[in-house]
Amino acid sequence: MTLTDGAHPTVLELPPEDRELSPYTGYTRAHWEAAADGLLDAAWRWATPGSALLDLPGRPSGSGVRSDGLEGYARTFLAAAFRVAGAGGADPYGWLGRYADGLASGTRTPGRDDAESWPLILDHHVQGQPMVESASVAIGLRLTREWLWDRLDDGVRDRAEEWLRGALRHTPAPNNWYLFQYAVATFLESAGRGDGETERAKERALRLLESWYRGQGWYADGDGRAFDHYNGWALHLYPMLHAHLARDAAQLGHHGPRLRAHLDGFALTFGADGAPMYFGRSLTYRFAAGAAVAMGAVSGHTPLTPGASRRLLSGTLRYFLDRGATGTDGLLSLGWHGPHDATLQHYSGPSSPYWAAKSFVSLLAPAGHPLWTATEEPAPSEGPDRVLALPAPGLLLQSTRADGVVRLHNHGSDHVRPHEGESAAADPHYGRQAYSTRTGPTAPDNAPDNHFAVEAAGARSTRRRIRPLGAGHGDGWGWAASWHLPVFAPGPPMVPGLRVASVTFVRGRYELRVHHVTGAPPGARVSQTGWATGDGTDRGDGPLRSALHPLHGWTGSDTVRAPQGTAYTRWARVPRLTADAPPDTGLYAALATLTAEPEPAPLAEAAEVLAAGPGSVEVRWADDGARTRIAFASGADGEPEATVTHTGSGSAGGPAAVDGE
Incomplete structure (x- = not known):
């Protein structure tokens, strides 16, 4: 590139690519x-x-x-x-x-x-x-x-x-x-x-x-x-x-x-x-x-x-x-x-x-x-599908070779400073359940993506301070768990006794999202949203598909719009599940996916619920019959605990199980 004090290039000028030395990028x-x-x-x-x-x-x-x-x-x-x-x-x-x-x-x-x-x-x-x-x-x-x-x-x-x-x-x-x-x-x-x-x-x-x-x-x-x-x-x-x-x-x-x-x-x-x-x-x-x-x-x-x-x-x-x-x-x-x-x-x-x-x-x-x-x-x-749990920050990484997409499931990073308590304003860059290399969160004034909310007295809750409950992984699967106190604005900022414990379990391109709600006020509702995607043509990166499938506890489904879009698309849509919340305990399970595969199999065919109760759910995966059980309990200090057990895959020596509290 030649730089002068006169005419300047209007775009960045780079040398020719070298695909022999750099077969993936051409850059040297x-x-x-x-x-x-x-x-x-x-x-x-x-x-x-x-x-x-x-x-x-x-x-x-x-x-x-x-x-x-x-x-x-x-x-x-x-x-x-x-x-x-x-x-x-x-x-x-x-x-x-x-x-x-x-x-x-x-x-x-x-x-x-x-x-x-x-x-x-x-x-x-x-x-x-x-x-x-x-x-x-x-x-x-x-x-x-x-x-x-x-x-x-x-x-x-x-x-x-x-x-x-x-x-x-x-x-x-x-x-x-x-x-x-x-x-x-x-x-x-x-x-x-x-x-x-x-x-x-x-x-x-x-x-x-x-x-x-x-x-x-x-x-x-x-x-x-x-x-x-x-x-x-x-x-x-x-x-x-x-x-x-x-x-x-x-x-x-x-x-x-x-x-x-x-x-x-x-x-x-x-x-x-x-x-x-x-x-x-x-x-x-x-x-x-x-x-x-x-x-x-x-x-x-x-x-x-x-x-x-x-x-x-x-x-x-x-x-x-x-x-x-x-x-x-x-x-x-x-x-x-x-x-x-x-x-x-x-x-x-x-x-x-x-x-x-x-x-x-x-x-x-x-x-x-x-x-x-x-x-x-x-x-x-770009290698085989991978799942990697990072317990220290409370993050779970999930990559799929078929589309090159990496997803981050957040159960530990919240950007809430100690003096802010629970009342800090919602932050889409930290408060969402999941992030990826192909999607961004929706803007604060639009419907939130990848969010579990309790809706009480006309206000939708946000997740601010995240309390990790653990994370782990096996061969091709992994999980992370956390709990939080829902925060509301406008209206009373907190509902006494209301708690939400959450687990994300992943394998392949699938995400099993399970939430346990205790202390919901009368008349409350709950909602779960999935990934925000557009038509995929804004930047020429090809279409993405976002889907959300109810497994347990959910009674309604629809799609909401985010006209402000994301960093990846000018306009986005977000799948959503809804249900009424019982006044004492509610358990909600769903499958989510974000994929660029051209013809992905329907989520309804990926897994089925074998058993579900007030505090636990067991799912069987269709591809190999493996089972995942997620259970919630209250610890001695009254704070939530979660246990995740996966059997039937991921271990050459037989069943693999990981418990997390």
């Missing part, structure tokens, strides 16, 4: 370099005269236009730094000169309301967004130190340090933000400017990170149970990147095995089409979802082969580039494929999508690295 290291250059070129057209701010067009974030301009500088700096550092300092388009100029201009009079000055870094609840961007500035300076930082005059370096230290002297948000302080502190130390302040920031960040570790390579994003993509692009990336750059054997030995364990499950969350899982917040960062995969390949702490790692990385990069993530102006839009408001959060601004740059950490692997020289291999979702 040259494609990654060209993608970085193209994204940078498009963004730099919107720079201020002194290069301190990149004021990309679009609606501002909640932090305001000046903070958004700093975000444009900082996040594109990440891409440029990975690009130049990975090339051993080669900078054919002069990116680093621009960032050096911007650093000098932005730190000259920080906090001043002029054309170039950066905003000050204050507490997260006052003016916190600059703290987020300080980490990207610090990492960019660290990666390019010998070509940028070391060539600055002392005055600029001193001013930059003073601005960065604002991140160490103010209060972060109570989550991954403490790692922004960590990134700033480790850069200052690497530049010979460390002291007690940087050491305290490092120790505090690492201490909190330890308290958030839940096992199996998964961290909660702060106190509570928020498990999402921040695991990869923040909680693993920052400590591992420092350890790798510092060649810190102790830190690599501590964090490396956790990254390996995380990737052992997380690698299955990418669909065969390259799509990452649409789950959690900040999804407009798009192919940043591959950051942990890249960090694992670069550092050597990964269970994946180099060919499989590149398959995942290039697959997700190509997925978005092929589906319009960059418009005719070459800028990453605020959304998923293209613009999509429901994907966004209040902190999302025009430059926010450029945290996708985190995936360019892959370029730290030089051209001769196996990540780039090995032949691409299939992604985990």
